[in-house]
Amino acid sequence: MSLLAVEQLDARHGLLQAVRGVTFTVAAGETLALVGANGAGKTTLLRTIAGAHRPFGGRILFDGIDVTAVPAYARLRTGIALVPEGRRLFNGMTVKENLLVAGAYGNSGPWTLDTVLDAFPLLRPRLNNRAGTLSGGEQQATAIGRALMTNPKLLLLDEVSLGLAPIAVEAVYRSLEALIKVGATILLVEQDIGRALGVATRVACMLEGRIILAKDAKDVTREQVTEAYFGLQRARRVTS
Amino acid sequence: MSKDSSFIVERSTRLSAAAGIAAAVLVVVLAFGPLLFSANIVDSLTTLFIYLILSVMWNALAGYAGLVSVGQQAFFGLGAYFAIELSYHGVGVYPALLLGALLAGILSLPISPLMLRLRGGEFAIGMWVVAELAHLLVVLDPLINGETGASLIALNAFSPDHRRAYNYWMALATAVMLLTVVFMLLRGRLGASVQAIRDDEDAAKSVGVRVLAGKRIIFFLAAFGCALAGTLWLATSITFQPNTYFGIQWTAYMIFMVLVGGLGTFEGAIVGGVIFFLIEYMFGATGVWYLIGLGATAIVFALFLPRGLWGTLEDRWRIRLLPVGYSLRMPSADADAPDAAAAARERRPTPASLDKHDIAASNSIPARPR
Amino acid sequence: MIWITQLLNGVLLGGYYALLACGLSFMFGVMRIINLAHGDLAILCACVVFFIADQTGISPFVALIVALPLMAAIGFWLQRLMLERSLRGGMLVPLLTTFGLAIVIENGLFEYFGADSRSLAPYIGDFAFDSWAIPGNIYIGSLALLIFAVAVVLLGGLKLFLTHTSLGRAIRATAEDPDTAGLVGINARYVYAVAAAIAVASAGLAGVFLAMRETFSPYSGPTQLIFAFEAVVIGGIGSLSGTLVGGIVLGIAQTFGAQINPQGFLIAGHVVFLVVLAGRLAAGALQARGGLHRLFARRS
Numbered sequence: 043m044s045l046l047a048v049e050q051l052d053a054r055h056g057l058l059q060a061v062r063g064v065t066f067t068v069a070a071g072e073t074l075a076l077v078g079a080n081g082a083g084k085t086t087l088l089r090t091i092a093g094a095h096r097p098f099g100g101r102i103l104f105d106g107i108d109v110t111a112v113p114a115y116a117r118l119r120t121g122i123a124l125v126p127e128g129r130r131l132f133n134g135m136t137v138k139e140n141l142l143v144a145g146a147y148g149n150s151g152p153w154t155l156d157t158v159l160d161a162f163p164l165l166r167p168r169l170n171n172r173a174g175t176l177s178g179g180e181q182q183a184t185a186i187g188r189a190l191m192t193n194p195k196l197l198l199l200d201e202v203s204l205g206l207a208p209i210a211v212e213a214v215y216r217s218l219e220a221l222i223k224v225g226a227t228i229l230l231v232e233q234d235i236g237r238a239l240g241v242a243t244r245v246a247c248m249l250e251g252r253i254i255l256a257k258d259a260k261d262v263t264r265e266q267v268t269e270a271y272f273g274l275q276r277a278r279r280v281t282s
Numbered sequence: 283m284s285k286d287s288s289f290i291v292e293r294s295t296r297l298s299a300a301a302g303i304a305a306a307v308l309v310v311v312l313a314f315g316p317l318l319f320s321a322n323i324v325d326s327l328t329t330l331f332i333y334l335i336l337s338v339m340w341n342a343l344a345g346y347a348g349l350v351s352v353g354q355q356a357f358f359g360l361g362a363y364f365a366i367e368l369s370y371h372g373v374g375v376y377p378a379l380l381l382g383a384l385l386a387g388i389l390s391l392p393i394s395p396l397m398l399r400l401r402g403g404e405f406a407i408g409m410w411v412v413a414e415l416a417h418l419l420v421v422l423d424p425l426i427n428g429e430t431g432a433s434l435i436a437l438n439a440f441s442p443d444h445r446r447a448y449n450y451w452m453a454l455a456t457a458v459m460l461l462t463v464v465f466m467l468l469r470g471r472l473g474a475s476v477q478a479i480r481d482d483e484d485a486a487k488s489v490g491v492r493v494l495a496g497k498r499i500i501f502f503l504a505a506f507g508c509a510l511a512g513t514l515w516l517a518t519s520i521t522f523q524p525n526t527y528f529g530i531q532w533t534a535y536m537i538f539m540v541l542v543g544g545l546g547t548f549e550g551a552i553v554g555g556v557i558f559f560l561i562e563y564m565f566g567a568t569g570v571w572y573l574i575g576l577g578a579t580a581i582v583f584a585l586f587l588p589r590g591l592w593g594t595l596e597d598r599w600r601i602r603l604l605p606v607g608y609s610l611r612m613p614s615a616d617a618d619a620p621d622a623a624a625a626a627r628e629r630r631p632t633p634a635s636l637d638k639h640d641i642a643a644s645n646s647i648p649a650r651p652r
Numbered sequence: 653m654i655w656i657t658q659l660l661n662g663v664l665l666g667g668y669y670a671l672l673a674c675g676l677s678f679m680f681g682v683m684r685i686i687n688l689a690h691g692d693l694a695i696l697c698a699c700v701v702f703f704i705a706d707q708t709g710i711s712p713f714v715a716l717i718v719a720l721p722l723m724a725a726i727g728f729w730l731q732r733l734m735l736e737r738s739l740r741g742g743m744l745v746p747l748l749t750t751f752g753l754a755i756v757i758e759n760g761l762f763e764y765f766g767a768d769s770r771s772l773a774p775y776i777g778d779f780a781f782d783s784w785a786i787p788g789n790i791y792i793g794s795l796a797l798l799i800f801a802v803a804v805v806l807l808g809g810l811k812l813f814l815t816h817t818s819l820g821r822a823i824r825a826t827a828e829d830p831d832t833a834g835l836v837g838i839n840a841r842y843v844y845a846v847a848a849a850i851a852v853a854s855a856g857l858a859g860v861f862l863a864m865r866e867t868f869s870p871y872s873g874p875t876q877l878i879f880a881f882e883a884v885v886i887g888g889i890g891s892l893s894g895t896l897v898g899g900i901v902l903g904i905a906q907t908f909g910a911q912i913n914p915q916g917f918l919i920a921g922h923v924v925f926l927v928v929l930a931g932r933l934a935a936g937a938l939q940a941r942g943g944l945h946r947l948f949a950r951r952s
Contacts, residue, residue: 094835114834123835130832132825139815143825146818147837192837350747352688396926399933402743403686404889407881408929414878415922418915530874534755537748545744570759577755584748585737 045070045227046091046122046196051100053083053090060086062251063100068196073228075242075259077235077271082248084231085127088198091229092124093117105195118148121195125202127231129185133174137165137184140173141191148192158187161217179210186217197221199230203237215241235267247271309458316447324450328518330559331453332511333539335460337555339507340536342464345546346473347500348480350402352533353409354508356416359527360386361509362516363420366432370425375436376448379513387506394501398494401483410530417528431523434516449517456514460507465548467503472496480546508532531573538576541583544590553592657790662907664792666883666900667800668865672858672876673883673895674807675851680889682827682847684743685735688750690855691877692757695870697723697856698772698863699761705775712772716860720853727852731845754873761870769867776864799861803899806854807892823847882925901928 044067053061060083068074076084089095091102093114102110109117132140141155159166162183168176173184182202189197202218203211218241222228232238238245245262247255247270255262255270316324336354343349365382369375393412400408426432437445467473476496478486516522535558543554565572587594676690687693697719704715734753738745773780782794814820822843826833830840862868862876879902887898902921909920 092835094831113839115837115839118835118837126832126835130829130835132828132832134828135821135824139821139824142818143821143838144836146822188836344744348744350744352747352751396930396933400929402684403680403688403747404885406688406747407686407878410874411878411882411922411925414875415919415926418919418922422913422915534751537751541748570763573759574756574763577752577759580752581734581749581756584741584745584752585734588741588745 044068045072045105046229047101047103048087048091049101049103051087051090051102052098053086053095054098055086059098060251061090061097064248064251064253066246066253066256068227068229070195070227071225072244073222073226073230073242074244074246075238076229076231076246076248077233077238077267078248079271083251084248085200087248088124088200088229088231089126092122092198094124094126115147118192118194121149121193122198123148123189123192123194123196124198125185125189125200127200127204129181131173131181131184131188134172136170136172137176137180138169140184140188144188145191148194151193153190153193155191158190161190161220162187164213177210178206179213182206182210182214183217186214190221196227196229199228201231201233203232203234211237235264235271239264239267309454312454313451315454316450321443321446324446325518326559326563328446328450328453328514330556331450331457332514332518333535333559334457334552334555335453335507335511335514336532336536337539337543337551337558338457338461338464339504339511341540341543341545341548341551341554342468342500342507343504345540345544345551346468346480347476347497348483349398349497349501350406351409351504352406352530353411353413354504354536355528355530355532356409356413357386357390357505357508358512358515358532359413359420359524360389360416361512362522362527363423363426363524364509365513365516366434366522367423367425369434369436375434375439376452378436379452379517380510383506383509383513386509386512387502390502390505391498394498395494398497398501413528413530417524420528421524426522426524429523429525431521433521435520437517437520445517449514452517453514456510460503460510461552463503467499468548472499476500477546534573534576534580538580540590541580542590544593544596545588547590547593547596549596550590550592554590557591656788658907658911659904660790660792661796662904663900664796664800664903665907666896666903667796667803668858668861668899669879669883669902670896670899671799671803671806671854671861673880673887673899674803674810674892675854675858676877676880677884677889677892677895678810678854679848679851680884682823683731683735683739683844685739685746685750686881687735687851688747688877689754689757689873690750690851690880691875692754692761692873693723693726693852694855694859694862694876695868695873696726696757696761696859698859698868699765699870700856701860702765702770702772702775702863705772712775712860712864716857719860720856723856724849724853727849728845730852731848732841735848736841736844754877758870758873765870767869767871769869770863771867772860772863773865780864795861795864799865802857802861803896806857807896810850811892819843819846879921882921886925886928 046068048067049065051061051064052059062083064083064087066074076087078084086095090097093109093112093116097110100110101108104117104120104122107120109120109122112120132143135143138155141158145153145155159169164180165183165187168180173181176184186199186202199218202214206214215237218228218230222241230238230242239259239262242259245255245257245259245267246253247267249270255266257266311318312327315327319327336358340351340354343351343354361383363382364385365378368378368381368385373381397405397408397412420426421428440448468476475486479496512527515527539554539558540551541554542557543552544550561576562572565575583590589597672691672694676687679685679687679690700719700722701712701715704710704718705712730753734749735746738749776795780795783791784794784797785791812820814824822833822838823846825836826838826840826843827847830844833840833843858880859868859876862872883898883902884895885898886901887894887896901924905924906917906921909916909918913919
């Protein structure tokens with residue numbers, strides 16, 4: 043059975059419909075990469091799955107339970123954690139406090155302050171620095187660490203490489219690969235198609251609020267994804 | 283997704299034209315008030331006009347410029363105080379009433395740069411401190427005899443009947459003048475810019491709205507208007523007691539009128555003034571319970587009917603009797619763009635943008651004010 | 653010597669203001685609400701304690717055991733039932749609703765207790781007037797000293813609570829970003845209600861000390877709100893240690909003002925407040941920080 047099932051999900055910002063009838067599943071242990079241009083609805087979809095955005099219609103099932111109406115803080119306890127776009131750390135608090143505050147309200151499990159620091163050793167010397175003073179890569183590590191502290195069954199990652207130096211992106215993806223190796227289930231939003239295909243087991247492409255392509259990563263070519271990314275398939279359909 | 287050309291921008295409708303004519307006729311009829319009505323009614327109407335002034339002034343301040351002041355009694359009291367001082371120093375009593383209000387209005391100018399940099403609640407209590415300080419300083423004046431107060435004795439030179447008629451005409455003229463000024467200001471460029479400030483000060487600044495200048499005009503107008511209300515109150519009651527004139531109850535009345543009528547709707551402030559007048563007439567004698575009722579009603583309106591009675595009517599039936607804004611109208615149903623038609627229906631150019639509420643309501647956690 | 657005594661009195665009075673201001677500052681820091689009923693809630697608690705002491709003869713200090721949890725509960729449900737909803741309406745609505753609440757509380761107390769000024773001083777015996785002599789012929793009131801000590805302990809305790817407990821960290825996280833707080837499992841609604849409970853209970857404690865120190869009436873609330881606000885602004889909104897400094901500055905200004913003129917007590921306080929405000933604006937400090945709003949996150 044799939045860990046996450048999204049059925050006919052609609053999400054809006056006021057009058058703007060950001061997500062239109064999206065249906066997909068994520069199985070345990072899978073890494074699904076969600077790609078698409080800016081404004082395709084990826085971030086809204088992730089926030090809706092995490093409970094930070096209230097859906098307009100449709101259902102979200104997690105572990106077989108309907109969590110559509112469950113608020114974000116309680117959904118976290120069912121095992122969904124989001125690393126939000128732009129990291130959204132508590133900048134006035136130290137790295138340690140950022141990690142502890144999440145740990146206190148999440149589930150217990152393998153991830154503790156120590157194991158998170160083992161996974162992101164670069165944070166150790168920065169523990170007592172305010173999150174706002176860190177470099178981009180350190181902030182991203184803190185944000186992922188903060189999500190891990192809640193011991194999620196499903197980790198949602200929104201644009202983790204955005205605004206980072208290439209070397210920091212490399213480091214972040216190395217830790218992600220390590221996570222995937224130990225069996226984590228990940229739903230990843232990524233602009234960089236190459237990176238996405240590199241770590242994902244499956245790829246879904248979003249365009250104008252809809253999923254227009256969903257395939258196993260090994261069955262899909264970069265060109266197919268690029269076409270879907272820019273809506274070329276649809277454009278061709280319309281002109282032909 | 284919308285084609286601009288498919289909308290018609292309206293500033294007035296047939297209904298609003300009729301309402302404008304009706305208002306003009308009403309003013310003309312009211313102008314003959316002292317000749318038509320009994321002394322009691324003339325006195326009551328004078329009070330009503332003063333309430334209308336306060337309501338419209340506070341609405342301009344809070345409903346349009348987003349400045350919730352709990353210290354407008356500063357100007358109410360200062361206007362009356364200056365009038366007494368001027369009269370004592372030999373200025374004719376009626377000119378003194380006008381000049382006193384003007385002085386209080388002018389005094390708001392040096393205060394405004396300090397206060398207008400405060401936001402939200404800081405501005406609210408900051409104004410309260412100003413009112414308290416004004417009260418304390420006025421009491422220091424030996425002429426006022428401490429909290430005992432003083433009287434505008436010069437008014438006794440006129441017979442009660444004449445005074446009543448003069449007060450009535452002054453109050454009516456002041457109310458009509460201030461209503462017109464606010465109406466014209468809000469219809470003009472200032473109206474759009476102060477509303478932009480209220481909805482999002484930073485965004486307004488970024489599109490080139492001169493935030494401070496717009497607020498300053500409204501602040502001065504509201505100070506002058508409240509001071510005029512104060513001098514009119516003095517003209518009707520003759521005695522000046524600092525505790526009464528600088529009392530926080532004036533703010534309570536203003537908040538009540540504007541909230542019940544409709545915060546940020548021009549007609550709402552008038553409706554609220556009339557409702558308050560009637561409620562005071564009926565329940566004012568019950569004293570404490572009356573005040574408790576006012577406070578509780580204000581809470582209920584702020585929470586459950588934030589657009590007030592008039593704003594709610596306006597939303598439901600799209601009536602604009604005295605339109606200060608713009609409305610968009612679709613000339614015909616556009617089958618190709620149902621979204622745009624929906625947008626046109628939903629997007630009202632009036633305050634308290636509904637979208638903001640929608641977005642806030644969709645968050646599981648209370649939206650944080652800016 | 654009179655000046656040194658006055659200075660000390662001013663400092664101790666500042667302790668009371670810090671205690672009074674603490675909840676106002678805290679609520680603003682966490683929820684961005686300036687609670688216009690803050691002073692009236694303080695007076696409400698004073699009336700509750702007065703009622704208990706008057707009816708049962710129990711010491712006001714003991715009565716606090718009942719009154720403070722009651723105030724905390726009032727704060728909790730105030731947030732749940734009123735403030736939470738008003739926050740959704742934008743920045744102005746909380747001001748309007750708390751102002752309405754202030755009117756209701758004041759007049760409700762008037763209806764029940766009447767306009768008479770009362771004091772808890774008779775119920776705490778000699779303690780209200782006891783003083784300690786320190787070298788140099790200087791006397792310090794025991795009560796004033798107690799209030800100061802309680803203020804320091806409360807402000808310090810709150811600071812420790814915010815940095816060293818998980819609930820405290822949750823409050824700070826929510827204050828900074830309620831949306832993201834939800835994403836790490838924090839129930840922002842609950843956290844807000846707890847913060848409101850703390851704020852209202854601390855206001856209540858201050859109200860009881862006011863009632864022990866001097867007389868109060870149902871309409872004393874607004875003045876206390878203004879004092880609290882002045883202390884907060886002088887010290888810098890949201891900073892707990894700043895609140896203590898602000899309270900002390902206000903207390904000293906008022907004490908010396910009172911030496912000049914009977915009205916000088918109040919005038920000096922208001923003037924110092926406006927001067928500090930003007931000075932800060934002139935320095936452009938407020939604008940650079942985007943208003944007073946961001947200070948809480950930086951200093952906790």
